[in-house]
Each structure stands twice: as C-alpha cells, then as structure tokens.
Amino acid sequence: MNILTFQSTEELNEAGAGIIVSLLQTKPDAVLGLATGGTPVGVYEQLVKSYKKGLVSFKKATSFNLDEYVGLPREHEQSYYTYMKENLFNHVDLPAEQIHIPDGNAPDPEAECRQYEEKLAKAKQIDLQILGLGHNGHIGFNEPDHALVSGTHVVKLQEETLRANARYFDSIEEVPKLAITMGVGMILKAKTILLIVRGEDKAKIVHEALTGPIRTELPASLLQTHPNLVVMLDNAASRYFQ
C-alpha cells in the first residue's frame, strides 16, 4: 500500500489525473474503473485539461462505472450517467460504445446486474479502479454488512449514504433508496486501485479502514488485501496517519 498525502486539493487532483494519463500513455486500450461523487470531480477536470493539451487520448480505452441509482432515468440531472457525461465523457474522445454504466432505469434491475457482470467478465480485468470512500466505509455502493457480495448487485442504500447524497437533491426523500453496484470481487480484481479520500470528516474512517481489522462491516478495509493499492489523501483526511 502506498499512501500519499497532498497539501492542497489541486496537487491531489493533478497527481490523481497524472496516474490515469500515464496509464493511458503506456496502455492506450486500458480498462478504467470510474467513480462518481464529489471526490473525483477535480481529478476529471484535470484529466480533461490533459486531454485538451494533447497529452492523452481515450480513443482505445474502455470504462466501467462503479454504480448507478435505481429508478433514475439516464437523463436525470442526478444520475451518474449525467454526472459522467458532464464531468468527463462530453469533453474527451472516449467512444460511447466503450463506456459502461449500469442502467438504473432498466425494467429488470437484477437482469441489468447480470448483463453488467457479463460485460465486466469480457473485459477480464480493470487496469485502474478509482474509488472514493463513503462516510460509513463503503466502496462503490457496497455498504457495511455482515457479508458482502462479490458480483454486481442491487443494494439498499443505508441511512448515512442517503444523508450524504441528499446534498445533490432537493430533499433526502428524493434520493433513490436502491442502487446497482459493482461488487467487491471485481473491485479487488483490478490491477491497481486508486483510493482518493478528502476532508476531515473522512479522516477517521480512512485510517480505520487501512490500519484496523479487515471486516465486512467496513468494506474499504478489504482494500488492505490488495497488492497494488495507491491511496491519495489531502491533509485533512490524513490526520490520523501522522
């Protein structure tokens, strides 16, 4: 595990984007595992800048997003599909047919999970999986539980997650209660995992996840078992590592 701490968010974002740019420069057909949420927005912004400078191309790359809300049409302003288009896909040359995001509005979400799992199986392995961290220790939408699911599945979002994500909706009632998420199996199968954590409110949970016992009640603690984990923290999130 390689833990890197950055003095400013800008430096962190540049370094995060730098890892993706380097990967695509050496392996243009890389498979990227992408996260949404507040954490990677600045990384995507830097990535777009690098693309516009001609430093990187996504033409041969493939992407798989971690998760999507169930019940939101793709065009909904808070769908992760819309998020990815606005923050990255509309601004780079990644072909639409190489983009994969679970369809949260599929008539049969369980069937959608199976299909997503088949697409992931065809891609075999994600080269670089980007992860944020939930306040409750979730990765993707794999919520703390007495057991975790390996494959893509429908998950009931926990109260803490609904509360955290309510900031993007008019009220907490509007936050979808279910999501489709990639399971921990595929996440842990990635060649490299880049976990990005910012803010004092996550300082304790990231420290516990990376230094405490490995347990399904803290899904991010499973990352300790990964042979190639890079962790990027800002100053505030790194508090307990000092």
Ligand code: F6R
């Ligand atoms: C998003 C995802 C989630 C978020 C996590 C942190 O695709 O999988 O695990 O990374 O909830 O969210 P933010 O970055 O908004 O604090």
